[in-house]
Amino acid sequence: MFEAILAGLAALSTPQAVLFMIIGVSYGLMIGILPGLGGIVAIALLLPFTYGHELAATLALLLGAHIATIWGSSVTSILFNVPGSAKSLALVFDGHPMTQQGHASRALGASATAALLGGLMGAVFLAFSIPIVRPLMLALGPSEYLMMALWGLTIIATFSEGSLLKGFVATSLGIMIAYVGMDPVSGTPRFWFGNVYLLDGISFPVAMIGLFAVAEMIKLYVKGGAIVDRVPGEEKSSVFDGVRDALQHWWLILRSSLLGLWIGVLPGVGASVGGIAAYAQAAQMSKTPERFGKGAVEGVIAPDATLGANEGGGLMPTLAFGIPGGESMAILLVAFLSMGIVPGPQMLTSELDLVFSMVWIIVIANILTTLIGLSIASRLAKLPTLNPNVMIPLVLSVCFLGAFATRGLVEDVLVAALFGVIGYLLDKYSYSRANFVIGMVLADMIERNLHISMGLYGNLFVLTRPITLAMLIFIIFTTALPLIRQLRRQKTMATGSVI
Amino acid sequence: MSQRIQENIVASVLLCIFVSYIVITLGFGPNAQLVPLPIASLGLIFLVIQLIRQNLRDPKELQIDLLSSLTGQIASEHEASEQKPTNKTSDKFQRELTAIAFVTLFVGLIVLLGPIVSVLIFSTGFLVSTRHFTLGKALVVGTGFTLILYVLFVIGLQLQLYHGVLQSFITQ
Numbered sequence: 001m002f003e004a005i006l007a008g009l010a011a012l013s014t015p016q017a018v019l020f021m022i023i024g025v026s027y028g029l030m031i032g033i034l035p036g037l038g039g040i041v042a043i044a045l046l047l048p049f050t051y052g053h054e055l056a057a058t059l060a061l062l063l064g065a066h067i068a069t070i071w072g073s074s075v076t077s078i079l080f081n082v083p084g085s086a087k088s089l090a091l092v093f094d095g096h097p098m099t100q101q102g103h104a105s106r107a108l109g110a111s112a113t114a115a116l117l118g119g120l121m122g123a124v125f126l127a128f129s130i131p132i133v134r135p136l137m138l139a140l141g142p143s144e145y146l147m148m149a150l151w152g153l154t155i156i157a158t159f160s161e162g163s164l165l166k167g168f169v170a171t172s173l174g175i176m177i178a179y180v181g182m183d184p185v186s187g188t189p190r191f192w193f194g195n196v197y198l199l200d201g202i203s204f205p206v207a208m209i210g211l212f213a214v215a216e217m218i219k220l221y222v223k224g225g226a227i228v229d230r231v232p233g234e235e236k237s238s239v240f241d242g243v244r245d246a247l248q249h250w251w252l253i254l255r256s257s258l259l260g261l262w263i264g265v266l267p268g269v270g271a272s273v274g275g276i277a278a279y280a281q282a283a284q285m286s287k288t289p290e291r292f293g294k295g296a297v298e299g300v301i302a303p304d305a306t307l308g309a310n311e312g313g314g315l316m317p318t319l320a321f322g323i324p325g326g327e328s329m330a331i332l333l334v335a336f337l338s339m340g341i342v343p344g345p346q347m348l349t350s351e352l353d354l355v356f357s358m359v360w361i362i363v364i365a366n367i368l369t370t371l372i373g374l375s376i377a378s379r380l381a382k383l384p385t386l387n388p389n390v391m392i393p394l395v396l397s398v399c400f401l402g403a404f405a406t407r408g409l410v411e412d413v414l415v416a417a418l419f420g421v422i423g424y425l426l427d428k429y430s431y432s433r434a435n436f437v438i439g440m441v442l443a444d445m446i447e448r449n450l451h452i453s454m455g456l457y458g459n460l461f462v463l464t465r466p467i468t469l470a471m472l473i474f475i476i477f478t479t480a481l482p483l484i485r486q487l488r489r490q491k492t493m494a495t496g497s498v499i
Numbered sequence: 500m501s502q503r504i505q506e507n508i509v510a511s512v513l514l515c516i517f518v519s520y521i522v523i524t525l526g527f528g529p530n531a532q533l534v535p536l537p538i539a540s541l542g543l544i545f546l547v548i549q550l551i552r553q554n555l556r557d558p559k560e561l562q563i564d565l566l567s568s569l570t571g572q573i574a575s576e577h578e579a580s581e582q583k584p585t586n587k588t589s590d591k592f593q594r595e596l597t598a599i600a601f602v603t604l605f606v607g608l609i610v611l612l613g614p615i616v617s618v619l620i621f622s623t624g625f626l627v628s629t630r631h632f633t634l635g636k637a638l639v640v641g642t643g644f645t646l647i648l649y650v651l652f653v654i655g656l657q658l659q660l661y662h663g664v665l666q667s668f669i670t671q
Contacts, residue, residue, distance in 0.1 A: 218595070221597070
């Protein structure tokens with residue numbers, strides 16, 4: 001284990017890895033600060049650049065960018081009252097009032113420090129969870145992995161934003177799309193309509209570029225007008241006041257980070273829920289809850305610590321079981337798969353140094369983000385305007401060139417555009433894109449493990465494998481519970497309205 | 500067009516996709532249809548229930564989600580769009596069509612001329628058409644951006660460029 005920790009760090013000390021880390025973090029900050037472009041878009045746009053480089057360096061680029069977008073998105077919420085992404089919505093409640101009161105730099109300082117401390121806790125958690133999870137993973141067989149994938153799908157749909165039924169429909173659609181092309185088990189070509197291009201299946205990175213980046217650009221255009229237009233006021237405090245605030249509220253950071261870890265580990269409970277939950281617990285446990293919503297620095301610290309810690313928590317099920325914690329983890333999983341990194345037992349045995357490289361990347365990227373963030377915070381506080389008209393053609397160009405670059409096929413550009421429109425419509429009508437993507441990612445795992453289980457243990461393997469059966473009962477229970485609760489709530493409401 | 504009609508159109512399109520998928524899947528061997536068939540069937544069942552529910556529920560409940568219930572933002576927007584479906588909705592629909600037209604135009608340009616030339620034409624054209632920059636300034640920004648992408652993708656990633664359908668016509 002100790003050798004793997006050192007090997008993980010050594011892999012990041014090459015010039016390419018250092019350069020990629022700096023590029024990733026700077027790019028992530030830039031993308032995060034632009035409203036509407038969160039970590040998902042940042043990774044989607046980086047997918048074409050993941051081929052042909054050192055593995056650790058490419059991971060530094062991807063994870064570094066992803067981590068930097070977390071604080072970048074917080075900046076937009078605090079300064080412009082526009083959440084950089086759904087997960088940083090909670091930062092609007094107190095972050096923007098602080099900006100209006102002339103404490104933008106202080107809010108940014110507190111936010112960056114909280115995100116750093118939360119991120120470090122996430123990294124420590126990931127490192128310590130590996131020896132605990134490893135024996136458990138090695139004891140599981142293909143039928144248990146099948147159940148875990150099914151649990152991942154159902155729990156994701158259950159916790160997804162919007163209608164539960166729509167969540168399930170989106171998940172089914174994602175799985176269906178993943179089965180376009182040659183069946184890896186029976187060798188049957190499926191849903192190819194005589195088109196050789198479709199025989200290879202839909203490229204996941206191309207679909208991600210379309211679903212998230214192109215769709216976000218369509219959304220931005222439809223929304224219209226300037227994203228942000230404000231007159232910066234005079235600053236009454238400094239970045240270091242914010243750093244001091246964060247350090248003084250160390251107990252709040254610890255609590256919020258633990259919450260972030262827990263939410264990250266649970267598949268499907270996205271960081272957007274985490275930010276709000278952290279804000280709620282900070283307000284509930286505060287001695288002066290009446291200050292919340294009016295510029296309380298705790299309202300900035302709690303969500304950022306949770307969001308920072310969430311990444312380490314989310315990486316654990318993604319790497320160990322191949323079950324992504326949310327949509328950003330699903331895209332990271334797509335990137336891992338395209339780089340030849342296969343999550344599962346192998347990841348925590350023969351590729352342990354790679355896992356520790358990721359732990360180190362979380363640590364280094366968080367420190368780098370905070371250092372850059374603190375040094376530019378006072379300048380950011382004076383940022384007056386952001387206009388989408390410049391952003392749209394530039395991001396669309398990167399999207400389509402990126403889609404083309406993944407395999408050098410012009411058909412991929414068409415697919416990215418098509419998925420862009422699909423992504424826009426899914427989002428507009430609340431069919432969760434996260435569920436769609438996670439369905440796509442888990443489809444192969446489900447099919448492979450089902451065939452292997454049937455081959456190894458027979459068609460009735462669910463009944464002959466006690467752990468598998470117990471897991472199936474657990475899946476049915478966790479899927480049915482929210483439905484029953486919802487029905488009960490509706491019944492109670494109906495009874496209440498009659499009375 | 501009201502929210503309910505829009506939701507019904509989307510659900511109907513999805514219904515057609517699910518049914519077609521199931522019909523095609525039935526033509527595969529037992530191994531190849533083992534997972535896609537039950538998944539598509541389940542999806543179809545969920546969709547039918549959704550379709551029934553969304554036609555029985557209050558229109559205001561159609562787009563409630565976690566964030567909107569916390570902020571009340573989408574719900575109020577939704578109420579507004581239910582009350583005044585004329586101007587705002589048609590304006591938004593027009594913008595949606597324009598956005599999709601822009602995307603289609605860009606993809607069309609790429610197919611015809613290849614990606615690099617298309618980036619120059621599209622980015623310059625977009626900046627001018629949205630009246631954000633004058634033609635001269637847009638041309639400078641567009642050219643600069645195209646050059647950056649050229650360095651990044653063609654020199655950095657050593658991407659084999661596609662020169663578009665038009666080139667083969669010209670060379671013939």
